Amino acid sequence: KLSEYIQKQYWQHKARLGAPSLLHDAREAGYQVSERTISRVLQQLGLRSKAARKFKYKTDTAHHNIAPNPLDRQFNPDKPNTTWVTDITYIKTGEGWLYLTVIIDLYGRKVIARQTSRYIDRHLVCNTLKQALFRRYFPKNVLIHSDQGSQYCSADFKQLLLQYGLRQSMSRRGNCFDNAVVESFFHTLKTHIIHDCYYKTRKLANKALFEYIEIYYNRIRRHSANGWVSPEQYEQQYYQNEKMIEVGTV
Numbered sequence: 186k187l188s189e190y191i192q193k194q195y196w197q198h199k200a201r202l203g204a205p206s207l208l209h210d211a212r213e214a215g216y217q218v219s220e221r222t223i224s225r226v227l228q229q230l231g232l233r234s235k236a237a238r239k240f241k242y243k244t245d246t247a248h249h250n251i252a253p254n255p256l257d258r259q260f261n262p263d264k265p266n267t268t269w270v271t272d273i274t275y276i277k278t279g280e281g282w283l284y285l286t287v288i289i290d291l292y293g294r295k296v297i298a299r300q301t302s303r304y305i306d307r308h309l310v311c312n313t314l315k316q317a318l319f320r321r322y323f324p325k326n327v328l329i330h331s332d333q334g335s336q337y338c339s340a341d342f343k344q345l346l347l348q349y350g351l352r353q354s355m356s357r358r359g360n361c362f363d364n365a366v367v368e369s370f371f372h373t374l375k376t377h378i379i380h381d382c383y384y385k386t387r388k389l390a391n392k393a394l395f396e397y398i399e400i401y402y403n404r405i406r407r408h409s410a411n412g413w414v415s416p417e418q419y420e421q422q423y424y425q426n427e428k429m430i431e432v433g434t435v
Contacts, residue, residue, distance in 0.1 A: 187211070187216055187218065187222075187226060188226050188229070188230060190211065190214060190216065191207060191211065191223065191226050191227065191230070191232075192230055192232070194207055194210050194211075195207065195227070195230075195232050198401075198405075198406075199377070203227075204220050204223040204224040204227060205220060205409065205413075206406075206407045206413070207223050207227075208220045208223050209407055209413040210407075211223060251333055251338065251355055251358075252353040252354060252355040253354065253355070254330075254354055254355055254356060254357055254363060255328065255352070255354045256268060256270075256328060256330045256354040256363070257363075258362065258363060258365070260291055260365065260366055260410075261291065261292075261410070262291050262292045263292070264292055264423065265290055265292045265293065265321075265420055265423060266290065266292075266321055266324040266327055267291070267292060267327065267328065268290075268291040268292075268327065268328045268330060269288050269289065269290055269291070269297070269317060269327055269328070269329050269330070270288070270289050270291060270329075270330045270331070270364055270366050270367045271286060271287065271288045271289070271310070271313065271314075271329065271330070271331045271337075271367065272286065272287070272331060272332060272364060272367040272368070272371065273285065273286045273305060273309070273310070273334065273336070274286075274371045274374075274375075275305070276379055276384065276390050276394075277384075278384040278385065278386060278387050278389070278390050279383070279384065279385040279386060280385075280386050280387050281303060281387075282303065283301055283302075283303065283384075283387045283390050283391070284301060284302050284303070284304065284305045284309060285299065285300075285301050285394060286299070286300055286301075286309050286310055286313045287299045287313070287367065287370065287398070288313055288314065288316075288317040288329075289366060289367055289370060290321075290420075291366060292419075292420070292423070293408075293411060293416045293417075293419040293420045293423070294366065294370070294408050294410055294411065294416045294419075295403055295416035295417060295419075295420055296370070296398050296399075296402060296403055296416070297317050297320055297321060298313045298314070298316040298317035298320060299313065299316075299394070299398055299399075300312050300313040300316060301387070301390075301391055301394065303387065305336070306336060307335075307336045307339040307341045307342055308341075309336065310331075310336040310337060310339075310342055311339075311341050311342055311345055314329070314342070314345055314346075315345070318349055323349060325349070325350040325351075326350060326351070326352065327351050327352070328351075328352045328353075328354050329346060329351050329352065329353055329354065330353075330354040330355070330356070330363075330364060331353075331354075331355055331356070331364065332355065332356045332363075332364055333355050333356065333358055337353075337355065370402075373402075374394075374397060374398075374402075377397065378393050378394070378397050402416070403415065403416050403417050404416075404417045
C-alpha cells in the first residue's frame with residue numbers, strides 16, 4: 186500500500202524528506218504516482234519534512250588579500266575535481282561552540298572533506314584542504330571558492346594553494362549567492378540535525394555530523410542537481426562512463 190510505503194520511507198530517512206525526494210523513491214519501488222499524490226498522502230498521514238530558518242554565516246571582512254571571483258556562480262562543472270567550494274559554520278553544544286568546515290566538489294555536490302574544531306582559525310581550513318587533497322589524490326588546477334573570511338585570506342591557506350597548484354576564488358563581500366551551494370548544504374544540515382537538537386558534548390555533535398555527512402548525505406540522500414541520485418552515485422556514474430569510453434564501449 187502506498188501510504189504504508191511512504192510512511193516507512195519517511196521515518197527511515199528520519200523525517201528529512203519531502204514529496205520531491207519521496208516521489209523518486211516510490212517510483213523506483215514500482216509505484217506510478219505523481220508528486221501531488223505523494224504530498225496528499227503525507228498530508229493525510231500528518232507528516233511534514235523538517236524546515237528551518239535561514240542561516241547565513243557572517244565573518245569579519247576587514248582585511249586584505251581578497252581574491253577575485255572567477256567562479257562567478259558557475260556551479261555545474263562537467264567533471265569532478267574542477268571546482269571545490271568551502272565555508273565554515275558553527276554548532277552549539279553543552280561544552281561550547283563546535284566549528285565545522287566542509288569542502289564540496291561542485292560536480293555531484295559530494296562533501297569530500299570535513300573538519301571540526303573548538304577554534305575558528307586558519308588551521309581549521311588548512312587541515313580541511315589537506316584532507317580533500319589527500320582523499321582526491323592531489324589534483325592540480327582545482328578552483329577553490331570561499332567567502333572573504335580571514336581564514337581563507339591567511340598566508341598559510343594561500344601558501345597551500347600555491348604549493349599544490351590550486352587556484353583561489355572568493356565571493357563578493359556580503360553576497361551569499363556567490364557561494365550558494367555550500368550555503369544550501371549548511372542550511373539543509375542544520376534543518377536535519379542541528380535545529381531542535383541538543384548535543385551535550387562536542388563528541389556527540391561530531392558523531393551526528395559523521396553519520397549525516399559521510400553516510401546519509403553523500404551516499405543516500407537524493408540531490409536535485411544530480412537528477413535525484415546521491416552525490417556518491419552521481420560520481421560513480423561519471424567514472425563508469427569514462428571507463429566505458431576508454432574501452433570503446435560507448
